[in-house]
Amino acid sequence: MIPHDNDELLARSRALCNMMKDEDDWLKREVLSHAGNRWAFGVIHVLKEGGRLRHAEIRRRLEGVTQRMLTRTLxxxxxxxxxxxxxxEEVSPRVEYELTPLGEAFLLQIIPMWLWIFEHAEDFRQARDVYSKKPSE
Structure with missing residues (x-):
């Protein structure tokens, strides 16, 4: 359950950071990499919208993804x-992919972050522009 109060959210976050072990940090980075990866996010989104799909159908729906990248992402x-x-396990091979409940929950948590990033894209660009014009230290 995610707290709705900012102070409660910060306190919970601080407690989680204090309890985190090295292997938890590694796992967190690995799972969060899916959230920032265009193809992983795309696959999850496509499976949420399309249900159970074959490799070729996922590839058709993800413009620009290579077969190799899609296989790796899957x-x-x-x-x-x-x-x-x-x-x-049929004579003419048939493999299908579908979103798990964990994948759906992941998607629903990540969508607000993606929306926030895109809503603030210009702010990030301006900040980077200002930073790049600063004299080097």
Missing amino acids: RQLERDGLILRTDH
Whole structure:
């Protein structure tokens, strides 16, 4: 359950940071990398909208993704339990992917962050512009 009060949220965050072990930090970085990865976010979003899909259908819906990148992304998302891969073991191979409940929860938590980033994209650009004009130290 995510606290709605800012002070409560900060206190909970501080407590989590204090309890975090090295392996938790690694896991956090790995899972959060999906949130910032265009293709991982895209796959999760496509599966939420399209339901159970085959590799080729996912690729058609993600303009610009290469077969290699899609395969790699699907494996990483499956490894972390965000998607489920079903191999029907038929003579003409048929493999389908679908979003798990964990993947859906992940998507619903990440969408507000993506929206916030895009709503503030110009602020980030301006800040970077100001920073780049500062004299080097």
